[in-house]
Amino acid sequence: PDTCRLRMETRGSNTDVEQRLYQSAQNTIAGACQAYGCTYTNRIMGICPTGDGDLDLAKQLAEAAKTVPDFSYTQTEAVQTGGTDDFSCMIEAVREHGGKACYMALFTPLTSGHHTTLFDFDESILKAGVKAFVSAVDMLMQ
Numbered sequence: 666p667d668t669c670r671l672r673m674e675t676r677g678s679n680t681d682v683e684q685r686l687y688q689s690a691q692n693t694i695a696g697a698c699q700a701y702g703c704t705y706t707n708r709i710m711g712i713c714p715t716g717d718g719d720l721d722l723a724k725q726l727a728e729a730a731k732t733v734p735d736f737s738y739t740q741t742e743a744v745q746t747g748g749t750d751d752f753s754c755m756i757e758a759v760r761e762h763g764g765k766a767c768y769m770a771l772f773t774p775l776t777s778g779h780h781t782t783l784f785d786f787d788e789s790i791l792k793a794g795v796k797a798f799v800s801a802v803d804m805l806m807q
Contacts, residue, residue: 680714716753718767719760726769729801735793740772769798 675690677683691707698705720742727739752768759766773790777783 677715679717683715713750714753714757716750716756716768718756719765720767722765723767725804726767726797726801729804730797732800733793733796735796769794769801771797 671694673690675683675687677686694705694707697703724741727741730736730739756766771790771794773787776785
């Protein structure tokens with residue numbers, strides 16, 4: 666064919682890795698076009714940083730969650746999967762205004778992985794989540 670359309674998304678274990686991957690993809694496209702005498706245009710549809718939260722805030726949230734009897738354990742850090750989403754953009758916006766932010770997971774069993782048609786979770790954990798959030802707000806306001 667005389668035209669081609671490539672759509673892609675890059676993700677990395679942190680924002681620096683994602684940016685290196687993105688630049689490598691751009692270099693590959695440019696190199697392939699140069700090798701075959703083609704031209705290309707690039708249109709960025711959106712950029713979102715990796716959702717690396719503030720560890721010190723995560724530790725405070727874990728301490729607050731320990732006061733909620735509904736939880737049998739707490740964990741400060743979850744394995745970073747390189748996920749990016751609208752929330753990671755909100756984390757950056759909070760930081761731009763001098764604040765701190767992080768994810769707060771409730772570790773309920775899942776029927777399937779995120780972003781799958783079979784994804785579901787046990788909604789009974791939500792009450793405990795609200796208790797943990799209120800405990801965190803109380804702790805942080807002192």
